[in-house]
Amino acid sequence: MGKMKPTRINMNAPDATCPAHAQADHPRIPKEKIGVLLANLGTPDATDYWSMRRYLNEFLSDSRVIDYPKWKWQPILQGIVLTFRPSKSGAAYRSIWNEEANESPLMTITKDQTRAISKQLKSKYGDNVMVDFCMRYGNPSTKSKVANMVAQGCTKILFFPLYPQYAGATIATANDQFFRALMEENWQPASRTVPPYFDEPAYIDALAASVESAYADAARKPDILICSYHGLPERYLKEGGDPYHCQCHKTTRLLKERLGWDDTQIMTTFQSKFGPEDWLQPYTVEEVARQAKAGNKSIAVCAPAFSADCIETLEEINEEIKESFEEAGGENFLYIPCLNDDPAHIDALVHVIEKNLAGWV
Incomplete structure (x- = not known):
């Protein structure tokens, strides 16, 4: 039987306590929470050649995105595409890069969305719901954010790929990565995934x-x-x-x-x-x-x-x-810009989240 990586519970979390009726020497564990994990496509860490190459290699190696057989596609990807495309893509990213924050606009906007959604949910549910975000490709990784939510006491996680319409190359591959992350956890949280919301x-x-x-x-x-x-x-x-x-x-x-x-x-x-x-x-x-x-x-x-x-x-x-x-x-x-962190968009996303949290909160 394969060895499972241990769940990393944060016993030093501010809300960590001993369970009721537990023995005096029982380890402290965080208060149980529900995690809402937003997911977007991803972004390179920087616009230089090697940052772009790492990002594009992960993205274009995903069989949900490029479904050609690996024996056929990988030599083309590694030998031709990743030789020339990183420089071209890097130049494109530099034309829109958020220089002040030293990050891509997608990263900046996703952070803004996460803060706005977290504020609304916190006003309704207090510290019982934890909101964070991850990227399918690049950083912060899905695996790292799932691990952190488990460590902070999330016994339930709602995974929300931020794509209105369903596609195998977007929602499905994001869900794949979420499920892979759950496979790393010895103490798995209960989980749900949010379906497409294009007709909300x-x-x-x-x-x-x-x-x-x-x-x-x-x-x-x-x-x-x-x-x-x-x-x-x-x-x-x-x-x-x-x-x-x-x-x-x-x-x-x-x-x-x-x-x-x-x-x-x-x-x-x-x-x-x-x-x-x-x-x-x-x-x-x-x-x-x-x-x-x-x-x-x-x-x-x-x-x-x-x-x-x-x-x-x-x-x-x-x-x-x-x-x-x-x-x-x-x-x-x-x-016409995307909806980004427009209040009406945030309200719509919170509505979708609450509908999918039914029975949990």
């Missing part, structure tokens, strides 16, 4: 409010709103039955209905194509150019698949995709 009315309301606010402040009203979602290979949908494509389209439809718009005012596209095979279409970078050539000289783009602004929104949308639109004759490009 509070989330759609927050999304719609952000669009309405951006349109109200715009010098020129956009001719069309492009809802740009991170792409996936078409094969994942056709062969694997991944529901992501359907859930993205439903998100756009729900947003359209909430705004009271018609089909001419909004559409769904997909970005971030990687590799030679066909991905979900239409491609955002091509569609914005087509819109410009068709006479829609003023457009807005939002990214409903992202809970926080990151490299794919701040650099890819607001730089590369914007450039494609302008080169095709577009005149006014409006990027």
Whole structure:
């Protein structure tokens, strides 16, 4: 039988006490708590070549992200991709890097979201609920945060991947890592995972409010709103039955209905194509150019698949995709930021959390 790594209970925690009716020499243990562990994609620790290489190696080695056989993919990854891509990706990250905090915007925003959610839950449940965050790739790792929650006395953990729509390459791989972390614990907490929340009315309301606010402040009203979602290979949908494509389209439809718009005012596209095979279409970078050539000289783009602004929104949308639109004759490009730590978004996330804590609190 394999040897399990011991659970690391923090007997020096401020709230550690001896259990009721225990013998006098019983070790002190922390007060039982419920952990809420938020999870996002991840971020490199820095923008230099080796930091980027470590991050990209972990990300692109995930078989949920790139599902080619390892014997075929790893030589390409290690020999070609990781030789050239770290420098290019590092330059992209430097263009958006939070220099003051020396971290990526995704890290900054995720910290802000965690603090805001923690404040709300603490006001309702006191110290009985502990809120923290982890990253699927890079730091802080899922494993380290699960271990810390167990050490602090969390006997139940709600794991919340911050992706509105389900995809194997996002929610599933985040859950995989959470379950791997639980395998390291001798004293495993009870656990739950949060399902996709793309159709939660509070989330759609927050999304719609952000669009309405951006349109109200715009010098020129956009001719069309492009809802740009991170792409996936078409094969994942056709062969694997991944529901992501359907859930993205439903998100756009729900947003359209909430705004009271018609089909001419909004559409769904997909970005971030990687590799030679066909991905979900239409491609955002091509569609914005087509819109410009068709006479829609003023457009807005939002990214409903992202809970926080990151490299794919701040650099890819607001730089590369914007450039494609302008080169095709577009005149006014409006990027509508992700919901980030907007109070309406935080309220929506807290609502989802409380619904999934039912029976625990």
